[in-house]
Amino acid sequence: MIHVNEISKMLREAADALEAAIPQLEKPNEGVRLEDVRIVLIRKSTEGKREAVKDLITKYGAERLSDISPDAFVALLREAEAL
Helix, strand or coil, X not given: CCCHHHHHHHHHHHHHHHHHHCCCCCCCHHXXXXXXXXXXXXXXXXXXXXXXXXXXXXXXXXXXXXXXXXXXXXXXXXXXXXC
C-alpha cells in the first residue's frame, strides 16, 4: 500500500521527469503547450502551492486548466513558474 506522503514524492518526481523530457522553452513563445503548463502546475501543487495554482487558473477565467485558451499559455506559464 502506498502512503500519502509517498504520493507527493512520486508526483514531484514524475513532474520533474516530464519537465526534463520537454525541450527547453527558449524557443519562440508559440511553442508553449498545455502539457508544458500542466507539468509546472503539478510541480507547484506538490510543493504545497495548490491553492495558488487554483487561484491562477481561476484568474484566467477557467475552472480547469484545459479550459484556458492556448493564447494565454505563455503568460500562465510565466506566472506559474514565479509561484
